[in-house]
Amino acid sequence: MSGTERKAGPTGAAAEVAPGLPSALAGIRGELEKLRAGIAAIEGRLAAVEQEEAQAPAKERPRRYYEVLVAVYERGGRKGLDADAFGAVGKEHGYDRRGLGGFFTGSRAPLRRQDGRVTLSVQGERLVDSYLVTLGGEGE
Amino acid sequence: MSGAGVVVTTEWLEAHLDDPDLVVVEVDEKPLIHRLGHIPGAHNLDWRTDIQDPRTRDIPGPAAVRELWAKLGVTRSSTVVFYGDKSNWYASYGAWLFRLHGAKDVRVLDGGRQRWVVEDRPLSKAAAAPPGAAPLKPKLDPGLRIGWREIPAAVRHGAQLVDVRTTAEYIGAVISEPGYPEESAQRPGHIPSAIGMPWDVMLDPSGLLLPEPELLGQLAAHGIDPERELILYCRIGERSAHTWFVLNEVLGLEARNYDGSWIEWGSMVGMPIALGEDPGDAAELERLAD
Numbered sequence: 001m002s003g004t005e006r007k008a009g010p011t012g013a014a015a016e017v018a019p020g021l022p023s024a025l026a027g028i029r030g031e032l033e034k035l036r037a038g039i040a041a042i043e044g045r046l047a048a049v050e051q052e053e054a055q056a057p058a059k060e061r062p063r064r065y066y067e068v069l070v071a072v073y074e075r076g077g078r079k080g081l082d083a084d085a086f087g088a089v090g091k092e093h094g095y096d097r098r099g100l101g102g103f104f105t106g107s108r109a110p111l112r113r114q115d116g117r118v119t120l121s122v123q124g125e126r127l128v129d130s131y132l133v134t135l136g137g138e139g140e
Numbered sequence: 141m142s143g144a145g146v147v148v149t150t151e152w153l154e155a156h157l158d159d160p161d162l163v164v165v166e167v168d169e170k171p172l173i174h175r176l177g178h179i180p181g182a183h184n185l186d187w188r189t190d191i192q193d194p195r196t197r198d199i200p201g202p203a204a205v206r207e208l209w210a211k212l213g214v215t216r217s218s219t220v221v222f223y224g225d226k227s228n229w230y231a232s233y234g235a236w237l238f239r240l241h242g243a244k245d246v247r248v249l250d251g252g253r254q255r256w257v258v259e260d261r262p263l264s265k266a267a268a269a270p271p272g273a274a275p276l277k278p279k280l281d282p283g284l285r286i287g288w289r290e291i292p293a294a295v296r297h298g299a300q301l302v303d304v305r306t307t308a309e310y311i312g313a314v315i316s317e318p319g320y321p322e323e324s325a326q327r328p329g330h331i332p333s334a335i336g337m338p339w340d341v342m343l344d345p346s347g348l349l350l351p352e353p354e355l356l357g358q359l360a361a362h363g364i365d366p367e368r369e370l371i372l373y374c375r376i377g378e379r380s381a382h383t384w385f386v387l388n389e390v391l392g393l394e395a396r397n398y399d400g401s402w403i404e405w406g407s408m409v410g411m412p413i414a415l416g417e418d419p420g421d422a423a424e425l426e427r428l429a430d
Contacts, residue, residue, distance in 0.1 A: 070173075135175040
């Protein structure tokens with residue numbers, strides 16, 4: 001291999017590593033990788049806590065509450081809804097901004113914001129599952 | 141059926157819903173979401189019971205697939221279009237399984253259920269009509285799948301392992317993604333030498349597949365050489381089926397799905413495991429070769 005070497009980074013990110021790369025740059029990249037790993041570890045711990053909280057029985061909520069959660073699940077896909085789309089879902093189901101804020105509060109909040117998008121928490125996933133069970137299917 | 145690639149748009153699908161050769165199949169992580177309505181004429185498959193062997197942890201065999209295809213009406217002339225929730229995570233597994241068993245024309249709806257719903261396209265609660273024609277006979281294509289025993293030799297011959305789970309799973313901070321406690325392995329980490337590239341980097345924020353140049357850009361950015369054979373895995377083989385579809389079917393690369401995935405590798409006694417951000421050394425796989 002000549003000149004440069006293509007090297008896979010920790011999470012797969014590739015970097016051109018030239019001979020004599022200034023150590024400061026390598027150091028910064030190393031710090032960045034540590035930060036990413038740290039964030040992943042914190043997310044892991046957060047998920048474990050969420051999972052534990054989600055075991056407790058859920059409080060009874062109005063139908064529209066569940067419909068908001070289903071809409072976030074169905075319309076958000078893997079990456080969730082952006083703020084505008086989430087606002088529109090809330091409005092469609094009679095929630096103003098303040099009302100929507102309630103979906104994010106408390107240790108058992110069904111929604112969370114991640115990278116500026118709204119997704120279901122573990123508790124939210126469970127509430128959607130329980131709501132879908134109450135709906136009749138084909139021939140039921 | 142012609143006129144579209146392996147990834148079809150919502151417009152194309154809606155325009156072809158009355159085509160007798162079209163078989164639309166919905167596979168969701170939450171199969172009950174089907175109760176809210178489905179694409180008119182679509183069949184609903186439960187990924188836990190319909191596209192897995194009910195007893196052994198394995199794919200369904202040819203007899204079971206033939207029975208499934210009879211139920212769905214998959215014939216020699218069928219175009220099968222899969223779609224589902226979670227940006228086609230589970231639907232892609234169905235597409236991989238059908239291709240593995242020899243179905244030729246298998247496609248995926250871009251954006252999946254999410255896109256169809258967001259665009260307010262028609263949904264139906266009516267059951268799909270029962271098919272009449274004789275089903276296609278399954279013929280397994282072993283080149284689309286790989287088992288753990290074959291991995292060391294494949295890597296020795298130049299294959300690249302790609303781990304498509306989240307970064308937290310890859311580095312070993314968690315064993316499974318939040319909300320999947322029943323899909324846990326015994327140990328965290330990744331297969332030595334595997335590059336981490338989360339499957340959803342192939343999607344834009346709205347859940348649509350990125351254009352081809354950007355897909356290739358993602359491979360380059362993650363240090364993946366598209367000229368090498370690629371072995372994909374995740375936790376149980378479904379997210380990696382999505383990446384398989386993108387690499388093999390959309391980009392025409394050589395990719396195989398290791399559907400045993402982390403739940404198998406991370407649970408067996410004596411398997412080499414790498415932790416943290418470093419991909420680790422492929423030489424560690426050699427002790428499995430004997």
